Every structure is written in C-alpha cells, then in structure tokens.
Amino acid sequence: MTALTQDYQITWEKLPDDYKLPDDPVDNINQPALAAALTESLELAGKLPSDALTPTNYGICANLNGKTVVKAPDWAYIPKITVNREEVIRSYTPQLEGDIPVIVIEFLSDKDGGEYSSKPTYPPGKWFFYECILQVPNYAIFEPVSGNLEVYRLDQNTGRYSLQTPNNNQHYWIAEMNLYLGVWQGTRENRTGNWLRWWDESRLLLWGSELVEQERQRAEQEKQRAERLAAQLRAAGIEPQD
Template sequence: MVATVHPYNITWELLPEDFILDDEPVDNVNQPPIAAALTESLELAGRLPSTALATTNYGICATVNEKVIVKAPDWAYVLQINVAREEVKRSYTPYLQGEIPVVVMEFLSDAEGTEYSSKRTYPPGKWFYYEQILQIPNYIIFEPESGSLEVHQLDESGKYDLCPPDENNRYWLNEMQLFIGVWQGRRENREGYWLRWWDEAGNLLLWGTELVLQEREAKEQERQAKEREREAKEAALKRLEELEQRLRDAGIEP
C-alpha cells in the first residue's frame, strides 16, 4: 500500500487527562452482544494474544491540526500494543502506544448519523477519520436488522474500495488471516444476524456455548460407542454360550 500524503498536520499524542469523552449510550441494544461475540470467538480460538487489543465503543485518538480527535468504533482490533494495558484503559493512540487498528467496525441502527456516511472531507466523520487520518486497512459496516454487510479496504491510493464477497459470501481480511461474514441464528436470547469469523480452511470460530455443546455431543457419541461395544460383547458372549450348549446337547464337551 502506498502511503497517502496528508494535507493535514497529524500528530500522535496521549489523550489529555481533562478531555471529556462522550458518555452517551450506544445506539442499539444489539451492538454490545455482536461486539462481544466477535471478541469471544477470537479468544477461544487462540487468536487474541496478550499483546493484541480488541475494543468496543472505545476511543482511538489522533491530533489533527492541533485539535484532538477521538472516534469510538463499535468494534476494533489492534494486532500489537507496545505499552502496558493499564496505559490504554481510557483510550488508545496509534503509533505512540502501538500499531494502527487493522480493522474497525460500525454496527448501524435506526439512529444512523452522518458520521457513518461516505463523507470524505474535513472536519472528520468516521469514514474520513478511518480512511484519511488513521488509514485503517479494513472498514466494516454491518446492519444487524437486515444482515447487510459492507467491507471496505484501502486501495493503493489510500481510498476505501467496496469489496465483493467470495463464493461463500465471506470476506478475507489478510491482516487477521480470517474470513468474516454474516451468520443467522440464536445467541443470548437474540435471534438474528451476527458477524462471525472463519479460518482459512473454512472452519467457523465457535462461541463458548457452541464449544460446550460440541463437547457434550462428543461425550454422548463416545458414550453411545461404548454402549454399542458393550452390547456387541454381550451378544458375542451369548452366541458363544448358545454354541457351547448345542455342543453339550450333542454329547460334546466344549
């Protein structure tokens, strides 16, 4: 990827202690469980190392033209942070505290605002901020009610291109070495569309409840196999006993 020459003065500084963060709640009750499910399956699959940072509605900072800008994507993933986790409790500044996020996601709701739009001018909405300031490789927009998914990836000019899905209706994120796509089903009493991960071989990264169910099914299959083995042994023993009895009836001592 060719780096974009910015017409803006961008610096990477810690969020001032007196900076007031937006405390408004998320727009939709669906957003937190969707974000939590994405992180959970990564962790359970061993794809969330201690140096990585998966965030939900959490501020990512930059200083543009001497003005602090903070945007909080609904979900983001940083492959490598270079500081102790205690230093990124409140916010995260790329380059100063680690790498830029490799993916950010927004989960749209009925309260969708202009910051989700394709506005590419200053002052920065989220699209501008992710594309022009942070230059995040993957920007994902998901509409939970309809299951609509858009994956935008930076091209060589530093602009987002809308990517087509593969034959399985999934999208490959090279930085994650994973596919992402839409899955329909039930979790936490919510029936609907979810974002899920698949590995390079097409295996779904499972949630905790699915792993528990998988383990139960494996134990049940093992129990049934042992039961079939026991029944087979009992049947063989019964046939042997019947054969011995027929021999005895014929005057032959087995």
C-alpha cells in the first residue's frame, strides 16, 4: 500500500524478518509503570476490545521513500488490528495490519528534544513521523516529574498538530476513544507522583487496586449497617437471626 504526502512516498510494508530492531532501554524506571496504568484501567472498564492494541516501546513502521522508518512510542492506542496477533509480535505496520493509532503518548525524556523533532529528512523525527507520515489524530507529551501534559490534535485542514486547551477539570477530550485524558496525583505500585488517567463523562476509570479497595469499603459499610440493625433489634427485645 502506497500513499504520497507532499514529496514523500509512503509505503506500508512489513519489516523484513532479518531487520534489526533497536534494542534501546527505556529512559527511566517509571515509564513502564506509567504505560501499564493507562492500559489497565481501559481493560478493567471494558474499553479495550479484544482486537485493540496498546503497545509500549514497540516498533510502529512505515517505509518512507524506500527506507524503513521505525518509531517506538512510549504508549499508543490502536483500535483494531486486522491480522493474527502472532503476526505483530515484532512490530506493527499501520494500514497493512490494522488501524492507524488514534493516540500516541511520549513521556518526556532528557534526550535532545526527540518528542518535538519535526526533522523531515531520514531518519525523520518523532513529531514529523506521527504528524505527517502516520497522521495520528492525537499526540500527547507528558512530563511525569512536573505533571505537565500537552495534547496536540491533528487539524484536518492544515494537516498539522495544534495544541489543545483542557476543560475546566484540566482534562483533554480524545474523541476517537470517547474518553478524557488528564493528570492525577497519587500512589500506585510504590510510586507516588503524577500519573496519566482516563475519565469518561462521569467518572475516573479505576485501576485494579482501586476496585479492590472500593469493594473492601463497600463490604465494611455493609457489615457496619448489619451490626447497627442487629443492635437496634436487640434493644427492641428481638434476637436477630443469622
């Protein structure tokens, strides 16, 4: 499959079996936890279809002017893959193997502005790849220490990203997912700090640990209610039945 963007010829081809993918480590210890948290709440809320893909530091590929380009976003949401999952173990090629990601998220690193690189020459920068080659509708850049979140939306008229303004709750609407993305402060997996979270129109999508705690509190409240009722019955001379 081939497309022309300005002076660039984009071809969607699977990576050759002998293509050597980069084996760079993630930038810091927090990134895997941040990425896993984004996926977990979607899955537990029933918002992660079986044919969706949420890759983390995983190669997304295109062929630009005859040269292979691979970028590995820190997290992405691909609504649907159209091939067997065994075929996308090493990498994923949009258009050929399923949908374009509807959002890619980069956790800001100390590298030379990589998340903002619009370099069009080979190898192209991340920003250029997401904006002009993949044409991903939403691009988010998150700085975990400060909690600063920037969300860019692809303007269909200009073909360029424009910085979005959050709502009154400081959440950003991701239309393709029918969810809001925002920053939340708290503790998970022994890490206290800023996290990216999902909200729907009425509530925060919870993690598994939060659902367990919610159920524990519900059971405790039910126990207390039963004990109060039993005490009232005894006060009235009635022995409650088990």
